[in-house]
Amino acid sequence: MGDVRIRPLVQPGDLGWVVLAHGEQYAAEFGWDGTFEALVARIVADFAQSHDPARERAWIAELDGRRVGCVFCVAGDAPDTAKLRILLVHPDARGNRVGTRLVETCVAFARDAGYSRMRLWTNDVLTAARRIYLAAGFRLVAEEAHHSFGVDLVGQDYELDLTPSRR
Numbered sequence: 001m002g003d004v005r006i007r008p009l010v011q012p013g014d015l016g017w018v019v020l021a022h023g024e025q026y027a028a029e030f031g032w033d034g035t036f037e038a039l040v041a042r043i044v045a046d047f048a049q050s051h052d053p054a055r056e057r058a059w060i061a062e063l064d065g066r067r068v069g070c071v072f073c074v075a076g077d078a079p080d081t082a083k084l085r086i087l088l089v090h091p092d093a094r095g096n097r098v099g100t101r102l103v104e105t106c107v108a109f110a111r112d113a114g115y116s117r118m119r120l121w122t123n124d125v126l127t128a129a130r131r132i133y134l135a136a137g138f139r140l141v142a143e144e145a146h147h148s149f150g151v152d153l154v155g156q157d158y159e160l161d162l163t164p165s166r167r
Contacts, residue, residue, distance in 0.1 A: 002064045004096050006105050009058035009070065015044050017060075018070050022088055026149070029091075030125055033150035043085055047072060055082075055113050059105050061089070061098045068093035071102040073110050076119055082110035082162075084120040087129055099132045107136060111162045118162055124154040133158050 009015070023037030047058060051074065061069030072085040084106050089099040110118050120138065122129055138158040145154050 002093075002096060004093070004098055004101065005062045006059050006101055007062065009060050009072075011060075014058075014060055014067070014070075015048055017067050018044050018058075018086065018088070021067070021070070021090060022086065025088065025090065030149075031151055036149040039149075040086055043072065043074075047074060055115075057106075057109050059102060061093065061102055063093045063096060063098065066092075069098045069102055071106045073106045073113075073118075076115075080116040082113070082115040082118045084110075084118055087120075087132075089128075094128070099129065100135070103132050103136050107160065107162070116161070116163050118160045120158050122156050122158065124156055130156075136160065 009018070019037060019041045022040040023034065026032040026036050047056065051057075056072075056074045058072040059070065060067055068090040069088055071087045074083050074085055075081075076083045084103070087099060087102060087106075089102070107118060118138075120133065122133070124130070124143070138160045140156055141159045142157040143154055145152065147153070148155075
């Protein structure tokens with residue numbers, strides 16, 4: 001295991017790295033096209049332009065000083081709901097608990113920010129991410145087949161109750 005550090009997304013190049021890493025990694029691993037990278041770019045741009053630091057944050061994982069992962073916590077559609085967005089762990093960092101640590105950081109922030117639940121949307125082919133979400137206590141609440149990013153997928157919605165009595 002290398003030296004893993006989770007830090008706030010604040011350094012020059014962080015935003016661009018998130019978009020680049022998602023585009024390259026999902027194309028290489030799953031054959032997804034540029035529409036996925038465009039979606040990530042919109043999420044990142046919206047966050048950079050108008051996030052509320054008290055209720056929304058993003059983190060970068062570094063392994064031996066190199067960016068190898070990220071996760072975002074943004075406000076959901078309901079005031080009590082946070083959204084976990086764009087979790088990524090570079091293949092070079094797998095096996096170092098980077099994804100687990102990023103999700104734990106995101107969930108802890110959402111809880112501390114006063115959200116009562118957290119939601120996320122993913123796709124069934126992202127099996128490693130699903131394992132992390134389930135281990136963190138998320139539960140599958142909906143799924144639906146769709147054609148996106150140039151491929152056929154099954155989208156999945158997960159939810160986590162953040163209230164203290166449900167931990």
